[in-house]
Ligand SMILES: NC(=O)C1=CN([C@@H]2O[C@H](COP(=O)(O)OP(=O)(O)OC[C@H]3O[C@@H](n4cnc5c(N)ncnc54)[C@H](OP(=O)(O)O)[C@@H]3O)[C@@H](O)[C@H]2O)C=CC1
């Protein structure tokens with residue numbers, strides 16, 4: 428399978444790297460020239476459980492010289508989706524599947540606007556990645572599920588082909604007939620800990636030790652569940668404690684959520700696509716979301732302080 432990953436950062440390299448190892452022809456796209464040079468020169472170094480291995484990949488700083496792919500996986504941060512899709516036409520042919528595995532809600536609308544509904548599939552993943560250096564990524568793949576699916580819930584041949592490629596690469600992959608529910612399930616996990624870790628600066632070890640934080644997390648998740656319910660979304664979890672516990676499952680106490688990692692790098696976060704999405708959809712449906720609204724306000728305040736500094 429010919430695959431292009433748009434956004435060869437932490438997760439793009441983790442997923443693209445193992446797909447390349449399994450024999451897929453993978454091209455990783457990022458604007459970071461040093462990272463591209465390192466990958467093309469020495470291959471991509473995957474660090475798993477402290478052990479390093481190298482895989483040959485093709486990397487590029489843009490898509491201009493590339494050809495249409497079987498699959499395009501979008502893994503830029505949420506706020507970069509529109510920009511990266513504006514340069515995606517070279518890798519999108521009539522039969523190309525385009526799929527986001529980003530956190531948050533709303534990406535499929537951007538993909539549909541860019542490439543048309545018929546090419547778009549949806550997905551969410553529990554795989555993790557941390558970019559350690561140009562050409563080097565720490566991967567968390569074992570037992571981490573990826574769920575993909577057609578927007579209309581059909582169990583299509585192409586969805587099964589993508590799942591087979593993922594499975595061959597050692598990525599647990601399930602084709603979901605309820606991809607909207609799957610996407611909300613992952614949203615709940617991010618709502619539980621992302622903003623609270625970002626605001627407090629706490630690693631998971633400390634975040635889970637503060638009862639007031641847990642109560643706030645459960646309240647934020649309960650709001651998101653009420654919004655999902657008002658929309659008729661079929662969630663797999665009914666107790667706010669489930670996403671709270673799932674967020675840290677299998678992760679070490681020193682783990683930092685991606686929202687905290689972004690703030691520590693001085694970047695903006697994906698809060699608008701996570702807690703912000705809950706607030707916007709709550710407003711539309713008449714479901715109050717004061718806890719999520721407060722979390723968004725706090726993260727926005729921190730972003731502003733960091734950018735003013
Ligand atoms: N990391 C993780 O473990 C997980 C991440 N996710 C989700 O995956 C998504 C990606 O996250 P993550 O990998 O951590 O983020 P990173 O910031 O590590 O990676 C994003 C990459 O996209 C590149 N990029 C941005 N804009 C463009 C562009 N216009 N053209 C080409 N490349 C571009 C960035 O590099 P540059 O700007 O230099 O081009 C960067 O390499 C997010 O939605 C995140 O929430 C989900 C689960 C786990």
Ligand SMILES: CC(C)(CO)C(=O)C(=O)O
Nearest residue numbers: 616620674683684685686
């Ligand atoms: C690792 C996980 C699932 C929860 O923290 C995550 O998606 C994130 O940090 O953004």
